[in-house]
Amino acid sequence: MTSPADLILRYLVGILVLFLIGPILLVMLFSFSSNPLSTFPLGEISLVWWKEMLAHPRFYDSLGNSLIIAVCVGISSAVIGTMAAMSLARMKRRSANTLISILCLPMMMPPLVLAVSLLSYYNAIDLPLNLFTVIISHLLFTMPFVVLVTYARMASFDFTAVESARDLGATPLVAFMTVTLPMIRPTVIGASLIAMALSIDDFIITFFTIGQGNTLPTMIWGMIRTQLTPSVNAIGTVLILISLCSSVIALRLTKYRA
Amino acid sequence: MVQEGDGELNVDWKSRLLMLPAFAVFVLFFIAPFIYFFVISFWRVRTYKLSPDFSFVNYAKALERYVPIYQLTFATAFAVALTCVVLGLLYAGVVRFKAGRYATLLTFVPLMTLFGGYLVKIYAWKTILGLNGILNGAMVGLGLTDEPLTAFFYSPFAVGITLIYFLLPFAILPIYASMRGIQDIELDAARDLGAGAWHRFSDIIVPRCRAGIVSAFVICFLLAVGDYVTPILVGGKISMIGNMITPQFGQKFDWPLGSAMSFVTLAISIGFVVLFSMMMQLWRPR
Numbered sequence: 001m002t003s004p005a006d007l008i009l010r011y012l013v014g015i016l017v018l019f020l021i022g023p024i025l026l027v028m029l030f031s032f033s034s035n036p037l038s039t040f041p042l043g044e045i046s047l048v049w050w051k052e053m054l055a056h057p058r059f060y061d062s063l064g065n066s067l068i069i070a071v072c073v074g075i076s077s078a079v080i081g082t083m084a085a086m087s088l089a090r091m092k093r094r095s096a097n098t099l100i101s102i103l104c105l106p107m108m109m110p111p112l113v114l115a116v117s118l119l120s121y122y123n124a125i126d127l128p129l130n131l132f133t134v135i136i137s138h139l140l141f142t143m144p145f146v147v148l149v150t151y152a153r154m155a156s157f158d159f160t161a162v163e164s165a166r167d168l169g170a171t172p173l174v175a176f177m178t179v180t181l182p183m184i185r186p187t188v189i190g191a192s193l194i195a196m197a198l199s200i201d202d203f204i205i206t207f208f209t210i211g212q213g214n215t216l217p218t219m220i221w222g223m224i225r226t227q228l229t230p231s232v233n234a235i236g237t238v239l240i241l242i243s244l245c246s247s248v249i250a251l252r253l254t255k256y257r258a
Numbered sequence: 259m260v261q262e263g264d265g266e267l268n269v270d271w272k273s274r275l276l277m278l279p280a281f282a283v284f285v286l287f288f289i290a291p292f293i294y295f296f297v298i299s300f301w302r303v304r305t306y307k308l309s310p311d312f313s314f315v316n317y318a319k320a321l322e323r324y325v326p327i328y329q330l331t332f333a334t335a336f337a338v339a340l341t342c343v344v345l346g347l348l349y350a351g352v353v354r355f356k357a358g359r360y361a362t363l364l365t366f367v368p369l370m371t372l373f374g375g376y377l378v379k380i381y382a383w384k385t386i387l388g389l390n391g392i393l394n395g396a397m398v399g400l401g402l403t404d405e406p407l408t409a410f411f412y413s414p415f416a417v418g419i420t421l422i423y424f425l426l427p428f429a430i431l432p433i434y435a436s437m438r439g440i441q442d443i444e445l446d447a448a449r450d451l452g453a454g455a456w457h458r459f460s461d462i463i464v465p466r467c468r469a470g471i472v473s474a475f476v477i478c479f480l481l482a483v484g485d486y487v488t489p490i491l492v493g494g495k496i497s498m499i500g501n502m503i504t505p506q507f508g509q510k511f512d513w514p515l516g517s518a519m520s521f522v523t524l525a526i527s528i529g530f531v532v533l534f535s536m537m538m539q540l541w542r543p544r
Contacts, residue, residue, distance in 0.1 A: 005455065006356060013352045016345060017364070020371045020426065023382035026392070027375075030385065084280035090273045103280065106288050108476070110484020110527075112500050113520045114288075116507050120298060120517070121291030140288050143280060172272070197373040203487070208507070220377050224384075224491065236378035247373040 024240060031233035052231040059235070062219040066200050069131055069215060073138045073199040078192035080139070081146025086180070088147070089154035096151065103147055106140040114140065115208035122209065129211025137209045138202060142195035149191040149254055153184055190253030197243040197250070299517035308513060316518035324502055324519065331499040332526060334414065335482035338421045339429075342478040343471055345422070346429030351463065354437040355445070365434065368427035376424065380491050383420040387411045387492060412494025420488045425481055429474035436470025437463070464541055472535045479534075483527050499523050 034046035053059055084103070088096040106114060118137050119129075127133060161183075165175040181188075203217035210218065216239050223232050302311045353364045371379075386392050388411050397403045440463065448458050464471070486500025499519065506516030 009348070009352050009356060013349055013357075013364070016349050016426075017367050019423065020367050023379065023386060023423065024371065024375065026385065027378055027382045080279045080283065083276040087273045087276035099277075103284060106284075108480060110480050110500075110523075112484040112486060112503060113524065116503065116513075116516060116520065117291045117295035118287070119507060120513055121287075121294050124294055136283070136287055139283055143283065147280065194373070201373060201376055203377050217377050220381070221487075224377070224381055232381060236375060236381065240375040240378060243373045243375070244370060247370070251369065 027233050028237045028240070030230055031237045033230070036230060049229070049231040049234045052229065053234040053238075056219075056231065058214055058219055062214040062216050063238075065131060065210075065213055066215040066217075069134050069138065069206075070196040070200045072131075072135045073142055074192040074196040076135070077139055077143045077146045077195040078188050081143045081191065081195075082150050082184075082188050084143075084147050085150035085154050086176075088151050089157060090159075093155075100144075100147060100151060104144040107144050111141075111202075111204040115205045118205070119208045129209055131210070131213070133209045133211070134206050134215075137205050138195075138199045141202075141205075142198050145194050145198065146188075146191040149194070150184065150187055153187040153254075157184070186253040190250040193246040193250035193253070197246045200239070200246075201243050295517050296521060298514050299521055301514045303512055303514060306511060316515045317522065319515055320519040320522045324499065327497055327499050327502055328522070328526065330414075330496070331483060331523075332530065334418060334421070334498065335479050335527075336530065338418055338425065338482045339475050339479035341418075341422055342425050342429035343433070343475050345426055346433045346474050347464075347467070347471070349426075349430050350434035350437050351459075353434060354440070355442075368430040368434075372427040372431065377487065379424045380420055380488050383416065383423065384411075384491050387416050387419075411492065412496070414493075414496060416492040417488055417496055417498075420492050421482050421485065425478040428477045428481065432473045432477070433467055433470040436467040440466050460541075468538050468541070472538055475534050476531050479530060480527060483523060 031049055032045050032047070034043035034048065088099060091099075115137075118133075122129060122133050157180075162175050162179050165179045166172070170178065200215075201217065203221060206215050207218050207221065214222070216235060220232055220235055220239070223229065223235070298308060299316055300312050300314070301308050302313060302315070303309070349364075349368070353361050357364050384391070388394070391411070444462060445458050448462055453461065483498075484500055486498060486504055489496050489498045489501055503516050503519050503523075506512045506519070
């Protein structure tokens, strides 16, 4: 039996689901519509905005930069984050949790404050702004994710297998590569895909730390601010699909369960 | 460094070394920039150069000139964060206790919308609420109005709804995570003892989800306070404090003032966060 109150609750949640996915679906829909005002009626199905996107002089550079940054951030946050998680897993739970919450502080900062403090710091230490500064900056808010996820996996990890390998004469590196890594690999890859999704989506910190050049979000920003062309919808769709795919794979790999 | 009694005496200090890169990045690129950024809030700009000083003039300026903007920013952020918490409780509660076989599907919706398309999400609301947007198109089409209305767009309402839109997943997920710890049997027991729906919610669910609720509020509040893209894209003349801070790092070139404004913002934000978590501590079953 469903009470009227339950029914109302269900309708409300239905509305919230629409609220959450509707606008994103609209953007995707409009990228295929011939209506230049991004509104209804949709007109005919058309690829004109996708062609315009591909013909945009800055599109390939921006896509390339986004991918370079995302891959570097994904790999380096996976390596550094996994190392930290391994070490934390051997500590007492309380001190590990304290250290993790310290590492998570950059995630609690408003991104704008993080961005401008990094900008002024890079300027003070004469570090020229380029893709490298963007990668370092992204590490700050992606690495905590890797540490959190990998540490959670390591908490249920059986260290006896590693110790047997060590007793049989394996060096720590060999023991890690042959025993530990194969067991935690899906988690690490999943976590680094989340890091890549976060990196590819970031606008505010990239905008302040890139200097010259563009990534997909900063390119979209330029397009929204100058002329409103529906090819923004197409680029937006590309951006959403990249991060959606990597997070879907990530969730599967890390065995996220509802 | 010796760890107690689990036979890892010799590997222990080596394993701690593995933490070094993570903390090196943290110290060199978070702590150091943060301290430097705080220090320059006491500096001055002379002939387009930062010059060391020890003056509170930037803080005085930050507090004098921007009072209405701070008020608007914090009022908006508070309302947005509170709405997100309420909607998050509703969504997570229904998913956890009522959704049955749809639960898995429903948890994927906030997860999928969490990642991806920060700018695109804000831009989407521009196409919905704008002058030639879908809402106006629908109203003109239905004959409800002759002229497109500007009321939806460039209003606090537009800023609020857009912020709620991209922050809601950040509220749902921690609240849902903390609800997973509540057993059905606790709620059934309360029901059998005669507790109505409201009492089960306020005396069991809310206190048990306190940590999730507080982190939902904190994340939503801090992200809303610092957001400057939403007001630019859908707020028209409405400015939040981020819109006053960014030009200091661009054409106005007054980093010390921008820094002082950032720290005033952070300090007030921490105040709000502490206040909210104290309020949640007071929420106890009677």
